[in-house]
Amino acid sequence: MSRMNRRQILVGSAATLALPALIGRAAAQDGPLNVGFVYVGPIGDYGWSHAHDEARKKAQEHFGDKIKTNYVENVAEGPDAERVIRQLAQQGNKLIFTTSFGFMNPTIKVAKQFPDVHFEHATGYKTADNVGIYNARFYEGRAVIGTIAGMMSKSGKAGYVGSVPIPEVVRGINAFTLAAQKVNPDFTTQVVWVNSWYDPAKEADAAKALIDQGCDIISQHTDSPAPLQAAEQRGVYAFGQASNMIDFAPKAHLTAITDNWGPYYIDQIQKQLDGEWAPGNIWWGIEKGLVGIAPYNDIMPADVKEAADKVKNGIASGEIHPFAGPITDQSGEVKVPEGDTIPDEQLLGLDWYVKGVQS
Amino acid sequence: MTTAILISIIMTLVGAATPILLAALGELVVEKSGVLNLGLEGMMLIGAVTAFGVTFTTGSASLGLVAAMAAGAAASMIFAFLTLTLTANQVATGLALTIFGIGLSSLIGQNFVGRTVSGLEHIFPAALADDPIGRVVFGYSPLVYLSLVMTAFVAWFLTRSRAGLILRAIGESDEAAHSIGYSVIRVRYLAVAFGGAMAGLGGAYYSLVMTPMWADRLTAGRGWIALALVVFASWRPLRLLGGAYLFGAVMTLELHAKAAGINIVPPEFLAMLPYLATIVVLTLISIAPSGRRNAAPACLGKPFRATG
Structure with missing residues (x-):
């Protein structure tokens, strides 16, 4: 395991360029397999990048000295990314995970220059002979917490701190609301956009404003634990994002949707070791363990825990589809008739809200 | 609108305004002495992380506040040395x-990410608070009370x-003063140190009160709003107080409006x-009669070299 920041890798790259490339290559073949990871945020963000790094650690633990993982954190989505990905390829990493949507074009570009290196890009849509893509069905987790919200909320009104209205976030809001309405048909979700993935003070103020309006349960699609802290202060319930955030709000935190990339990373690294890696396009959810649910808070009554588990297991087995009809949109028009579900290609571009969402 | 909601709105507004008021008060004194320190955001962040780190390690939020002021002042001394002693730009x-x-x-x-502290206690008895x-x-x-006291103090x-x-x-x-x-x-050294300490205190508000935690770039650009506020207030402490609450209202009212399901103007x-x-105020100052035209300190941002 080695840890680099951008500056160190730049210094390192000068050395690599100066040395004959053979040395690096030979070392890579004889020694452990080098696997690279590129993160958009700091590993201490307690959110997205933190989860990817936890998965990297799990893979390292799983394979022991058969692999050596290298990561670069805090890589901006832009020209920097291309440089960092290229350095990782030059330094002998044979499999490189680029873990943010904005790394898509740099990954494709570098992949062309290194045909014998394999790349895995998260949450994008461009593939190549040596670039596979992977994503997680986080909306499945939203359906589980929506079920809990529907049962725990007395006012039947949830507050949702949203980042930006892209399909990923819209899917989450809809899945959450639909699941809650299965429990309480009159359930509504009030969304406040903070127009940022990360602005703790604004996220906290947004949560407070929602609580003032009578929302007694807070869900969030932003990266800081600030909304949870606001919920804790005001004595309402909330859910963690990306990691188990119970330490920030021991009373408010009912559970969290956790990102578990570990199984996928282990799978792909195993294939690389076996020489069987091929570019894939996967969108896994609860069933494969990519999306997890953090341990339930003891405050939750047994019947709520049971109902949440039922939804979780139902989604895993395929019995429950979070977007099964009938689904009506905000105007009351039936978008999905009974018996139908929203197909994946439409889910990927979802841009309308279900009835009960106020945005 | 019920009284409870109105009170909540006022409280979030005051909460959003206080850290920028604290930082802007310091900057106002700095600028009144003829120095322009654009490093507010940096000093606030250093104050925020110091306040959190010291509070987390020692368990004392008061100690955290003192450390935040010391750290903000220390950071400002780097600026003072470069610009005042070495007359850098x-x-x-x-x-x-x-x-x-x-x-x-x-x-x-790095070591404080994912940790939390209990933050500052109320000073009034729970029956009132x-x-x-x-x-x-x-x-x-x-x-919050300290920021009001400091406003009065700076004005005096x-x-x-x-x-x-x-x-x-x-x-x-x-030149004349010299x-x-x-x-x-x-x-000017003393003024810059005061500005640094106040920025540190403003930063501490984020990591100890607003969101008792540390995360990268916790202040998310509020230092720039504080800088704009000083100009908006045309360098007057009492106007600064009003301006801070106005900016606080602008920053939080949209959230309350949306939470209530009202979409008036785009959040952007x-x-x-x-x-x-701020631009409007600057324009007004520029076209106003000469008495107000001189709102900005005449030597603002100009290096001083002692001659003779």
């Missing part, structure tokens, strides 16, 4: 201080105290408003 040095502060706070904060109506007066963090200092008059004289005409024997550099427009308001 103030704009460039201030911007560098901000970038430095972002990096340094992130480095120091938790009362549904009383909380609008008594329910704030001690820093600049207009009524001898030291304040000297500071203003230096800001208006450093020629009658005042130490321009020493006064509201996010832009503090800066737009």
Whole structure:
């Protein structure tokens, strides 16, 4: 395991360029397999990048000295990314995970220059002979917490701190609301956009404003634990994002949707070791363990825990589809008739809200 | 609108306004002495991470506050040395201080990510602080009351105290002040240190009160709003107080409006408003009669070299 920041890798790259490339290559073949990871945020963000790094650690633990993982954190989505990905390829990493949507074009570009290196890009849509893509069905987790919200909320009104209205976030809001309405048909979700993935003070103020309006349960699609802290202060319930955030709000935190990339990373690294890696396009959810649910808070009554588990297991087995009809949109028009579900290609571009969402 | 919601709106508004008020008060004194320190954001972040780190390690939030002020002042001394002693360009040095502060706070904060502290206690008894109506007066963090006291103090200092008059004289005409024997550099050092300490305190508000935690770039650009606020207030402490609450209202009202299901204006427009308001005020100052045209200290941003 080695840890680099951008500056160190730049210094390192000068050395690599100066040395004959053979040395690096030979070392890579004889020694452990080098696997690279590129993160958009700091590993201490307690959110997205933190989860990817936890998965990297799990893979390292799983394979022991058969692999050596290298990561670069805090890589901006832009020209920097291309440089960092290229350095990782030059330094002998044979499999490189680029873990943010904005790394898509740099990954494709570098992949062309290194045909014998394999790349895995998260949450994008461009593939190549040596670039596979992977994503997680986080909306499945939203359906589980929506079920809990529907049962725990007395006012039947949830507050949702949203980042930006892209399909990923819209899917989450809809899945959450639909699941809650299965429990309480009159359930509504009030969304406040903070127009940022990360602005703790604004996220906290947004949560407070929602609580003032009578929302007694807070869900969030932003990266800081600030909304949870606001919920804790005001004595309402909330859910963690990306990691188990119970330490920030021991009373408010009912559970969290956790990102578990570990199984996928282990799978792909195993294939690389076996020489069987091929570019894939996967969108896994609860069933494969990519999306997890953090341990339930003891405050939750047994019947709520049971109902949440039922939804979780139902989604895993395929019995429950979070977007099964009938689904009506905000105007009351039936978008999905009974018996139908929203197909994946439409889910990927979802841009309308279900009835009960106020945005 | 019920009273409870109105009270909540006022409380979030005051909460959003207080850290920028604290930082802007310091900057106002700095600028009145003729120095422009654009490093507010950096000093706030250094203050925020120091406050959290010290509170987390020692368990004492008061100690955290003192440390935040010391750290903000220490960071500002780098700026003071470069711009006052070495007469480096103030704009460039201030911007560098901000970038430095972002990096340094992130480095120091590595071990504090994911931790939490209990934050600051109320100073009024719970009977008052938790009362549904009383909380609008008594329910704030001690820093809110401190910011009001400091506003009064700065207003008094600049207009009524001898030291304040000297500071203003230096800001208006450093050459003249120097020629009658005042130490321009020493006064400016003190002013910059005060500005740093106040920025540190403003940063501490985020990591101890608003969201008791540390995360990278916790202040998320509020330092720039504080800078704009000083210009908006045309360098007057009481106007600064009003301006801070106005900016606080702009920053939080949109959230309350949306939470209530009201969509009046696009949120991006509201996010832009503090800066737009500042430009409008600057324009007004520029076209106003000469008495108001001189609102900005005459020596603002100009390096001073003692001659003769």
